[in-house]
Amino acid sequence: MARLELKTLKQSLKAMIVKECDKDVEPESIRDEELLIGGALALDSLDALQICLAVKDQYGVRIEGSVAAQRALGSVNALAATIMDAQPD
Amino acid sequence: MSAAYFIGASMHTVLGRGFPASIEAVRRAPSSPQRTLAEFAQQQHSVPYRLLSDDHPVDVERRLYRVLETVVEDALQAAGLTSVERAGVGLFMGSSSADISVAEARYRRELKEHTDAVALAGSSSLGNLAAWLCRKFDFRGPDFSFNTACTASANALVYADAMVRSGRLRHALVVGVELFNVITAMGFHGLQLLASGNMKPFDRTRDGLVLGEGCSALVLGPEPRGFGTFRLRGAGNICDTHSVSAAHPDGSTIAAVMGAALQSASLAAEQIATIKVHGTASLLNDEAEVAGMKRVFATLPPLCALKPFIGHTLGACGLNELLLFCAAAQEGFLIGTPGICASDSDLGVTLNQQACPLEPGNYMLNFFGFGGNNTSLIVSGDKV
Amino acid sequence: MTPLRIISSGNYCEPVTSDPPELKALVKDIVGTHVRRIGRFIQLALIGAGRCAAGERIPPDTAVYLASARGDLEVTLAVFDQLFRESQAPKPLSFINTVSNAACFYTAQQLQLSSRSSFVCNRYFAFESALQLAQLDLERGQVKAALVGVVDVVVPPLDRHRAHLGIAADVTPGEASHWLWLGDAGATFAASDVILAVEQHADYGALMKWLGTLTLTADTLISGGQFLNDPDLASIQREIGVRECFDYRSARAYYDSQSSAAVGDFLGRAAAGSQLLHINADPRGRYSAFMVRKGRGAENESG
Numbered sequence: 154m155a156r157l158e159l160k161t162l163k164q165s166l167k168a169m170i171v172k173e174c175d176k177d178v179e180p181e182s183i184r185d186e187e188l189l190i191g192g193a194l195a196l197d198s199l200d201a202l203q204i205c206l207a208v209k210d211q212y213g214v215r216i217e218g219s220v221a222a223q224r225a226l227g228s229v230n231a232l233a234a235t236i237m238d239a240q241p242d
Numbered sequence: 243m244s245a246a247y248f249i250g251a252s253m254h255t256v257l258g259r260g261f262p263a264s265i266e267a268v269r270r271a272p273s274s275p276q277r278t279l280a281e282f283a284q285q286q287h288s289v290p291y292r293l294l295s296d297d298h299p300v301d302v303e304r305r306l307y308r309v310l311e312t313v314v315e316d317a318l319q320a321a322g323l324t325s326v327e328r329a330g331v332g333l334f335m336g337s338s339s340a341d342i343s344v345a346e347a348r349y350r351r352e353l354k355e356h357t358d359a360v361a362l363a364g365s366s367s368l369g370n371l372a373a374w375l376c377r378k379f380d381f382r383g384p385d386f387s388f389n390t391a392c393t394a395s396a397n398a399l400v401y402a403d404a405m406v407r408s409g410r411l412r413h414a415l416v417v418g419v420e421l422f423n424v425i426t427a428m429g430f431h432g433l434q435l436l437a438s439g440n441m442k443p444f445d446r447t448r449d450g451l452v453l454g455e456g457c458s459a460l461v462l463g464p465e466p467r468g469f470g471t472f473r474l475r476g477a478g479n480i481c482d483t484h485s486v487s488a489a490h491p492d493g494s495t496i497a498a499v500m501g502a503a504l505q506s507a508s509l510a511a512e513q514i515a516t517i518k519v520h521g522t523a524s525l526l527n528d529e530a531e532v533a534g535m536k537r538v539f540a541t542l543p544p545l546c547a548l549k550p551f552i553g554h555t556l557g558a559c560g561l562n563e564l565l566l567f568c569a570a571a572q573e574g575f576l577i578g579t580p581g582i583c584a585s586d587s588d589l590g591v592t593l594n595q596q597a598c599p600l601e602p603g604n605y606m607l608n609f610f611g612f613g614g615n616n617t618s619l620i621v622s623g624d625k626v
Numbered sequence: 627m628t629p630l631r632i633i634s635s636g637n638y639c640e641p642v643t644s645d646p647p648e649l650k651a652l653v654k655d656i657v658g659t660h661v662r663r664i665g666r667f668i669q670l671a672l673i674g675a676g677r678c679a680a681g682e683r684i685p686p687d688t689a690v691y692l693a694s695a696r697g698d699l700e701v702t703l704a705v706f707d708q709l710f711r712e713s714q715a716p717k718p719l720s721f722i723n724t725v726s727n728a729a730c731f732y733t734a735q736q737l738q739l740s741s742r743s744s745f746v747c748n749r750y751f752a753f754e755s756a757l758q759l760a761q762l763d764l765e766r767g768q769v770k771a772a773l774v775g776v777v778d779v780v781v782p783p784l785d786r787h788r789a790h791l792g793i794a795a796d797v798t799p800g801e802a803s804h805w806l807w808l809g810d811a812g813a814t815f816a817a818s819d820v821i822l823a824v825e826q827h828a829d830y831g832a833l834m835k836w837l838g839t840l841t842l843t844a845d846t847l848i849s850g851g852q853f854l855n856d857p858d859l860a861s862i863q864r865e866i867g868v869r870e871c872f873d874y875r876s877a878r879a880y881y882d883s884q885s886s887a888a889v890g891d892f893l894g895r896a897a898a899g900s901q902l903l904h905i906n907a908d909p910r911g912r913y914s915a916f917m918v919r920k921g922r923g924a925e926n927e928s929g
Binding site for chain 1: 660718
């Protein structure tokens with residue numbers, strides 16, 4: 154069950170990234186472990202802010218400060234983990 | 243080709259109204275910044291914002307006009323323009339938010355009265371503020387409203403100067419204005435660009451900017467009068483297409499705009515006595531700015547930062563900082579910022595720490611804005 | 627003034643009667659790539675400027691002068707409503723685009739330009755203002771070439787948009803992006819399409835005095851800008867003795883900077899060697915005028 158939720162979350166996050174950053178790619182084409190900022194997706198610090206804001210609005214998880222953002226936006230895996238970790242048990 | 247001298251000016255910032263109060267304030271260390279509440283719908287948020295002295299953000303629908311009218315009238319009087327000369331004035335306005343503060347206040351009031359209120363119903367043209375000034379003072383020359391983010395009033399000065407020098411206008415009025423508004427406050431908050439304490443440009447502990455209110459006005463004319471013999475000697479403007487929100491980190495585009503300014507002023511880098519830096523105290527833009535200066539200057543002249551005193555006045559910062567700098571230069575001193583970037587900056591530069599003597603000469607003033615709009619001004623002047 | 631050569635023009639102009647059309651595909655088609663994080667205002671800028679370049683590489687030392695009466699009204703209104711109706715702070719990408727010169731940024735970036743850029747506003751003389759700045763820079767040798775453009779966007783609902791523009795319910799608003807690529811006329815003066823003059827005047831008397839200094843050939847046409855009233859146009863026409871009017875407005879949807887359309891329309895329809903004198907006014911009785919001449923073409927150039 155938990156695995157399925159994680160998978161759904163990652164799919165939603167990919168769709169969110171594509172929408173928020175206005176990327177002309179299919180959400181599924183983003184790999185789970187792919188570097189989000191400064192990688193092949195060519196997202197920058199403005200995209201990072203935009204994603205963090207969307208995460209806050211949709212999941213209620215605050216990602217504050219450049220160190221936290223860098224870690225959370227390392228990949229879809231990292232972003233999903235950040236959100237899962239912040240959920241109350 | 244005639245000249246275009248700075249013949250009358252006036253300003254109103256957190257430091258006070260007029261030059262004596264402003265000069266007095268910049269002889270001392272910068273004060274701690276205030277925080278102001280940005281209120282919207284059911285929320286409020288505290289942001290660092292240096293507000294105008296003696297005129298607080300109440301009666302917001304009229305405040306902008308009151309502030310502008312006073313500053314412009316003071317500048318026209320300082321320049322000693324006759325009514326005939328006034329009629330021929332061309333207006334060059336630079337602002338980021340123009341009359342957004344008024345539009346916000348009106349919209350909020352109308353939303354309380356009825357839910358189908360329309361934003362910007364009374365004023366959706368970015369030229370309305372300039373049009374208002376032209377009507378108020380009966381200027382009949384052309385009016386231009388520059389909307390190039392943080393370089394707006396610097397660019398306004400560049401074209402005002404060109405119009406006077408070309409003989410198309412005898413007198414030009416440059417106006418920079420930026421007053422508190424919620425969109426700006428929350429926009430900068432959202433970009434995570436606001437500082438926890440005061441702005442510390444180039445300092446190892448820099449962590450962002452403090453917003454500031456400011457309004458200033460400068461009259462240009464073909465003969466020196468009043469405000470010393472200051473004039474714009476040259477300027478560069480180059481669109482940096484690296485990023486919409488940041489200069490190229492290697493400093494190449496900033497070096498290019500400073501180079502263009504030097505070339506337009508027919509000066510070598512060694513002839514620049516001091517640089518007024520842009521210095522927004524953001525991690526990356528300060529890095530790019532220092533990298534750019536180091537590319538152009540083999541040995542850096544003394545560096546002076548003004549935003550720690552008045553905050554970042556955005557579209558108005560070009561004129562606010564130019565006038566503050568020139569007013570101090572006319573008094574014979576270079577402004578210092580004690581304790582800010584005093585030594586061991588990670589960027590390998592220091593800012594001028596204490597007010598120190600400044601000889602007449604050529605000064606570079608740099609301004610960089612969102613949308614890659616970068617402007618470098620070179621001002622020359624003697625004391626009268 | 628030194629005449630400016632019109633190297634090319636690029637235009638987009640569409641009436642809007644319901645929701646304005648998607649522009650994404652058109653932008654991609656014209657600039658060759660998907661440009662992300664931009665709204666209609668910037669998309670329109672790219673369409674007009676891209677058509678002006680028409681696949682040619684514009685030299686990198688070309689400056690961009692963009693004018694508009696209202697700037698990016700779409701993003702500004704969106705930010706207002708999000709903030710004060712929905713209690714939502716501006717998103718970073720929306721806030722950045724409220725800076726009007728973001729449109730200059732994307733234009734310069736997509737066309738790979740690295741010269742000056744300027745965004746200037748004027749309610750009545752948007753195009754004329756940008757043209758004056760470009761002319762000043764070209765004349766002073768500050769820039770070698772210029773892209774001068776205007777952009778007007780329609781933000782639905784149309785009733786609200788009409789209210790913003792101050793137009794009646796039966797007037798069709800339009801979206802437009804008109805651009806000119808300008809350079810120094812130099813040796814190609816006779817062959818080229820040129821802007822012969824652009825001037826602003828304090829009042830009617832100053833305008834008439836200036837018009838008296840112009841050489842108005844027999845094949846000079848006159849156009850009134852959208853803010854010049856008909857009696858004024860008729861009286862000017864009578865006084866300077868120009869017989870024919872050039873109409874570029876009667877079939878056109880309404881937007882703020884229609885003046886800019888006169889240039890492209892005239893060059894498309896006029897006979898070689900003919901001139902257009904265009905005069906616009908503002909409610910305070912200031913006038914802004916420009917004059918365009920259709921070139922004779924390279925093959926007809928003599929000596």
